[in-house]
Amino acid sequence: xxxxxxxxxxxxxxxxxxxxxxxxxxxxxxxxxxxxxxxxxxxxxxxxxxxxxxxxxxxxxxxxxxxxxxxxxxxxxxxxxxxxxxxxxxxxxxxxxxxxxxxxxxxxxxxxxxxxxxxxxxxxxxxxxxxxxxxxxxxxxxxxxxxxxxxxxxxxxxxxxxxxxxxxxxxxxxxxxxxxxxxxxxxxxxxxxxxxxxxxxxxxxxxxxxxxxxxxxxxxxxxxxxxxxxxxxxxxxxxxxxxxxxxxxxxxxxxxxxxxxxxxxxxxxxxxxxxxxxxxxxxxxxxxxx
Numbered sequence: 001x002x003x004x005x006x007x008x009x010x011x012x013x014x015x016x017x018x019x020x021x022x023x024x025x026x027x028x029x030x031x032x033x034x035x036x037x038x039x040x041x042x043x044x045x046x047x048x049x050x051x052x053x054x055x056x057x058x059x060x061x062x063x064x065x066x067x068x069x070x071x072x073x074x075x076x077x078x079x080x081x082x083x084x085x086x087x088x089x090x091x092x093x094x095x096x097x098x099x100x101x102x103x104x105x106x107x108x109x110x111x112x113x114x115x116x117x118x119x120x121x122x123x124x125x126x127x128x129x130x131x132x133x134x135x136x137x138x139x140x141x142x143x144x145x146x147x148x149x150x151x152x153x154x155x156x157x158x159x160x161x162x163x164x165x166x167x168x169x170x171x172x173x174x175x176x177x178x179x180x181x182x183x184x185x186x187x188x189x190x191x192x193x194x195x196x197x198x199x200x201x202x203x204x205x206x207x208x209x210x211x212x213x214x215x216x217x218x219x220x221x222x223x224x225x226x227x228x229x230x231x232x233x234x235x236x237x238x239x240x241x242x243x244x245x246x247x248x249x250x251x252x253x254x255x256x257x258x259x260x261x262x263x264x265x266x267x268x269x270x271x272x273x274x275x276x277x278x279x280x281x282x283x284x285x286x287x288x289x290x
Contacts, residue, residue: 001104002026003289011092011112014099015051015058018108026103037072042124043105047137049123050075052087056094059087060123062169064137079141079167079175086163090143091119100273100287107140107250111287117279118261119144120287122166126226128247135171138247140226142166142178144278168199168246170228178226179205199228199243203254204285213256219265221272221286222254255286264289 002022008014019038024030031048032039039050048066052059063078073081081087093114101110107124121143128138143166166178176199202225203211213219228243253272255265261281265272272286 002101004101004103005098006101007096007098009096010094011056011097011114012094014097014101014112015053015092018101019051022101022103023108027105028103031066031068039066039072041066046106046125047139048075049108049141050078051123053092054089056092057089058092058121058143059089060121060141060143061087062123062139062141064139064169064173077137077169077173079169086165088141088143088166089164090121091117093119100289102251102287102289104250109249109251109287111273111275113262118276119278120275122249122252125250126168126247127250129245130171130247135246137169137173138171139169140166140178140249141168165198168226168228170246171244176228197229199226199246201226201249211254211256212258219256219259219267219272221265221267224249224252224254224285251288253286253288255284257282257284259284 002025004022006014008017019033023040027043029041031041036053037050038053039048041048047062047064050061050072052061052072061072061078063075065077067075079087091112093112095114098113099110102108107122109122110120112119123141124139126138126140128135167175168178169175178199179201203222204224211222225248226246228246230243255272255274259265259274261274261276261284263274265274265286271289273289274284275287277283
């Protein structure tokens with residue numbers, strides 16, 4: 001496992017280091033390395049994570065099997081390109097960046113700081129509530145979604161409506177959009193996904209921004225629980241949800257709000273980095289630095 005805190009001349013420089021050094025050193029296997037597509041096999045034949053590199057952004061895709069003769073857009077088992085260009089994505093800044101990169105045998109996650117903005121990303125497996133037999137590819141992909149719009153959002157909690165929002169692979173092998181609400185709202189803290197056929201991440205599905213410290217001033221960290229939606233479409237009976245509790249995001253936690261960006265919360269000897277929602281200092285999550 002790697003927890004790397006590093007400075008780079010640009011986001012592209014960090015991406016080069018990630019693909020050439022950090023991921024391979026954690027036994028992620030390079031299966032494609034082109035200018036526009038980087039594809040890695042997870043250790044233990046657990047699936048594949050792909051980066052599609054564009055102008056200042058990186059799209060994240062994943063699939064359980066890889067066909068070397070096909071582009072990322074045609075790989076079987078990935079999120080459908082029928083929604084193109086709505087893969088999850090994160091910003092790759094042009095200028096100097098500071099990056100917190102967390103890699104293990106299951107997933108890559110972290111945050112890129114550029115100026116006063118923090119662009120987060122997650123690609124790989126969650127910690128599932130089930131064996132490989134019942135949940136073959138428990139994969140989650142997400143990033144700093146739609147930026148600069150009414151749905152600006154940092155991460156897999158709520159994100160860019162039905163556009164660049166995160167996606168989760170279900171036990172059935174199908175994919176589902178995560179969180180987000182296509183209605184107008186300037187902040188994801190007031191939105192609820194239950195009226196839509198979206199999965200969500202608890203406690204980021206509601207009033208998490210009201211989480212506060214303990215009586216003694218200490219912090220409580222809350223695991224991020226990924227929950228699917230049982231609704232097949234938004235026209236189903238309102239709130240008739242019979243979804244599944246899929247598992248936890250690996251390394252991402254809800255935390256008491258009101259703490260400074262980049263400060264550390266220590267709980268039982270483990271440090272959690274306070275990360276803002278892009279540039280919204282009043283909306284934060286905790287990234288476990290271990």
